[in-house]
Amino acid sequence: MLKFYHSPWSRSSGVFWLLEELGQPYEIELVDIRAPGxxxxxxxxxxxxxxxxxxxxxxxxxxxxxxxSVYLADRFHEAGLAPAIGEEARGPYLTTLVYCDSVFDPAISAKAQGWTYQSNNFSFGLFDDMVKYVEKKLTAHPYAAGDTFTAADTQLASGIGFTMNILKVLPALPVFTDYVARISERPAYQRAQARDAELIKQVTPPQF
Structure with a gap:
């Protein structure tokens, strides 16, 4: 059995979306990350x-x-959400997945906190460099790993949508808004969003 530890409207929402894309049975264990205690x-x-x-x-x-994301997409490879080892798209796919955690998220956090620092002060580099890189990537190809939707898009699109539309930290560049609009038409994304809207009623809501 697959158990998913999740808090609505958080970094785990992208994995929620991925699980819906996979179409495999799973159970949710809610974690109230914003509980007063x-x-x-x-x-x-x-x-x-x-x-x-x-x-x-x-x-x-x-x-x-x-x-x-790597584990799930490889384990349930029949969903077609991960380029196979040896395929050209495997590199950009893995790069994007790790980039979301190691560069995108911390650069967003630093910007939101108003940090002033030099590029070599932190491993994730500068916010502006991150924005330019992601903009270039999505200008060159419609999806995170190239021309096909993959598990990497569930993480990148979740991050872009949340930080652009909710946190208002990422600039609403046309390539970002187009990407999120296109991705949000996927039925699995819509199912995950609808379920999150219900699950948020069971935990401490965020203060955005």
Whole structure:
């Protein structure tokens, strides 16, 4: 059985979308990451920093979005969401998945916090460089890994949509708005969004 540890309207929403794309049965374990008393200490046994997302599949726990995405898309390869090892698109696919966690997210956080720093101060580099890179990538190809939708798009599009439309940190460049609009037409995305809107009623809501 596949268990998904999730908090609505958070970084785990992209994995929620991916699970809907895969079409495999799974159960949701809600984690109230915004609870006044904090996340229960017992959850640390699943995720050492008490963050979401996390999954447990056949007794194995996987954390971190990139790792979860690679695992799920490869494990359920029949969904066609991951280029196979040896395919040309595998490189851009893996690059985008890791980039979302290691560069996109921390650069967004630094910008939101108003940090002033030099490019070599942090491994994720400058916010403006990140924006230019993602803009160039999506200008060259319609999807994160090239010309085909993959699991990488569930993470990149989730990040762009949230930080552009909700947090108002990422600039609403035409290539970003077009990408999110195109992606949001996918039925799996719409199902995940609708379910998140219901699940948020069961946990402490975010203060955006």
């Amino acid at each position: 904090g996340v229960p200490e017992a959850y640390r046994a699943v995720q050492p920093n008490k963050k979401v997302p996390a999954i447990e599949h056949d007794g194995v726990v996987i954390t971190e979005r990139a790792a979860i």
